[in-house]
Amino acid sequence: MRSPALLLISAAALLALSADATVPSSVINIPGASIDLEIRGSVDQENTAKLKRWVSESAGQVLLAYGRFPVPEPRVVVVPSEGGRWGGDSAVPFGRVTRGGGETVELYVDVGRPLADLSADWTATHEFSHLLLPRISWQQKWISEGFASYYQNVLMARAGNYTTNQAIEKLTQGFGRGRGSRPELSLNDAAREGVRRARYKIYWSGAAIALLADVELRERSSGTESLDTVLDRFQRCCLPSRRSWSGTELFTKFDSLIEDPVFMPLYRQYANTAGFPDFEDALRSDVVRDEIFAVRTSTH
Numbered sequence: 001m002r003s004p005a006l007l008l009i010s011a012a013a014l015l016a017l018s019a020d021a022t023v024p025s026s027v028i029n030i031p032g033a034s035i036d037l038e039i040r041g042s043v044d045q046e047n048t049a050k051l052k053r054w055v056s057e058s059a060g061q062v063l064l065a066y067g068r069f070p071v072p073e074p075r076v077v078v079v080p081s082e083g084g085r086w087g088g089d090s091a092v093p094f095g096r097v098t099r100g101g102g103e104t105v106e107l108y109v110d111v112g113r114p115l116a117d118l119s120a121d122w123t124a125t126h127e128f129s130h131l132l133l134p135r136i137s138w139q140q141k142w143i144s145e146g147f148a149s150y151y152q153n154v155l156m157a158r159a160g161n162y163t164t165n166q167a168i169e170k171l172t173q174g175f176g177r178g179r180g181s182r183p184e185l186s187l188n189d190a191a192r193e194g195v196r197r198a199r200y201k202i203y204w205s206g207a208a209i210a211l212l213a214d215v216e217l218r219e220r221s222s223g224t225e226s227l228d229t230v231l232d233r234f235q236r237c238c239l240p241s242r243r244s245w246s247g248t249e250l251f252t253k254f255d256s257l258i259e260d261p262v263f264m265p266l267y268r269q270y271a272n273t274a275g276f277p278d279f280e281d282a283l284r285s286d287v288v289r290d291e292i293f294a295v296r297t298s299t300h
């Protein structure tokens with residue numbers, strides 16, 4: 001979920017969701033998926049074409065993980081919404097994934113903003129990145145939010161929307177905020193406290209775990225293994241999934257897909273330990289600049 005400065009979803013926005021769509025839904029085909037796109041409210045032809053292109057490009061960024069979209073028939077609902085209403089200036093002030101009866105990505109969009117503004121906003125990339133994992137227990141929300149926060153930056157860099165330096169800076173800032181947030185809590189404690197009380201701890205501690213796993217996998221295998229390859233294998237065995245996974249169940253499954261475990265050792269080291277994961281050495285690793293954030297010109 002992307003949470004804007006103003007956390008409550010306005011009644012008007014919820015009403016917009018239940019209103020009849022004035023634009024018929026359309027299908028966007030990308031490798032691995034047929035996306036059912038619905039645009040709510042009154043949106044003219046020009047803006048409809050822009051939104052279709054943006055959704056196609058944003059969803060397409062997920063292909064830069066392992067070459068195909070993780071679930072075959074996602075729904076995307078675009079809800080027109082002015083950024084100012086949410087207490088900020090974001091072109092995409094709010095987004096979330098719901099999974100009842102299949103995956104739906106809701107994106108609240110200031111539809112009058114130019115395509116460049118929409119493309120520069122990370123919200124859609126974050127929400128689509130959630131689909132790389134199944135639904136995770138709320139008790140390990142740091143995994144679902146953390147991996148989406150990590151991939152939102154990785155994919156924006158690979159797509160060329162961030163330079164490598166910008167992506168590294170964004171992770172550095174995020175980890176700094178996360179380390180300063182509720183240091184007395186462990187990752188699982190923070191998830192139990194909830195997003196309102198431990199937001200940065202939840203989002204960025206999980207992103208640090210994703211980085212630590214990714215760097216370790218790449219360094220020990222000279223680049224043949226990575227978080228991308230683990231998620232690729234996981235998709236083949238286990239997605240789409242219609243149930244919730246616990247953190248230990250997911251990480252145990254990930255470890256079964258590689259030679260020597262990486263994920264459960266990280267879980268045992270950090271999930272129930274106060275403080276923040278030690279990310280500094282991993283972030284300085286050559287593989288961050290040379291592999292993880294490197295621009296991809298093809299989906300493989």
Ligand SMILES: [Zn+2]
Nearest residue numbers: 001002145148
């Ligand atoms: Zn999220």
